[in-house]
Amino acid sequence: xxxxxxxxxxxxxxxxxxxxxxxxxxxxxxxxxxxxxxxxxxxxxxxxxxxxxxxxxxxxxxxxxxxxxxxxxxxxxxxxxxxxxxxxxxxxxxxxxxxxx
Amino acid sequence: xxxxxxxxxxxxxxxxxxxxxxxxxxxxxxxxxxxxxxxxxxxxxxxxxxxxxxxxxxxxxxxxxxxxxxxxxxxxxxxxxxxxxxxxxxxxxxxxxxxxxxxxxxxxxxxxxxxxxxxxxxxxxxxxxxxxxxxxxxxxx
Numbered sequence: 001x002x003x004x005x006x007x008x009x010x011x012x013x014x015x016x017x018x019x020x021x022x023x024x025x026x027x028x029x030x031x032x033x034x035x036x037x038x039x040x041x042x043x044x045x046x047x048x049x050x051x052x053x054x055x056x057x058x059x060x061x062x063x064x065x066x067x068x069x070x071x072x073x074x075x076x077x078x079x080x081x082x083x084x085x086x087x088x089x090x091x092x093x094x095x096x097x098x099x100x101x
Numbered sequence: 102x103x104x105x106x107x108x109x110x111x112x113x114x115x116x117x118x119x120x121x122x123x124x125x126x127x128x129x130x131x132x133x134x135x136x137x138x139x140x141x142x143x144x145x146x147x148x149x150x151x152x153x154x155x156x157x158x159x160x161x162x163x164x165x166x167x168x169x170x171x172x173x174x175x176x177x178x179x180x181x182x183x184x185x186x187x188x189x190x191x192x193x194x195x196x197x198x199x200x201x202x203x204x205x206x207x208x209x210x211x212x213x214x215x216x217x218x219x220x221x222x223x224x225x226x227x228x229x230x231x232x233x234x235x236x237x238x239x240x241x242x
Contacts, residue, residue, distance in 0.1 A: 007105070034135070034138065056158050083127065083166070084135055085135055085136075085139065085158065085159060085162050086139065087139045087142055087143045087147065087151070087155050088147065091147065092143065092147045092151040092154070092155075094154070094155060094158045096162065
């Protein structure tokens, strides 16, 4: 009986943790302002973020890891927390920006 | 019993950790605002001729991330988006002079007013939906 109660307690805590953790993920998405992220580009000019840029004109994919060009293996353990389809910066050149955390 | 609990937690942890679909968390509201803000940005910075191209990219993008997206537009410019015939969506009503906007035309948005030309107008009523929520909005540039 004690074992059953202990198991139920552990499972309850686990589900509560998972629930709040996923809520936290949701919260993160709304903390990004798209206007502040329009300056991130495929030359990895920003060393504060891990991000991926998918250029829709030529389908080029660029991954920037705190200011460095890297391949996709660097980000496989990070989760996307923000996504946006920008029309372009100085001229029409649509791209998708994905920020990872 | 305790061992079973630990095994269940380990299995659930793996499922949670490797769940590759965090995109499900994006509220349709944010997707809709993305469309709206960028259409306005294009019009102000690049010109209306690029709007059609962006709407095509946006349709493909929303389909790729498993959202339903469709729009009806009203424009005094020819945007090169197919013209609405009554039943279709992702189309535009083009007009000269004036245009009476009402709910039956817009499908998703509950709006009633008259647009005059000039000034020139581009208006969109759009609908974004996922499996459990949706967002509808109307805006004019």
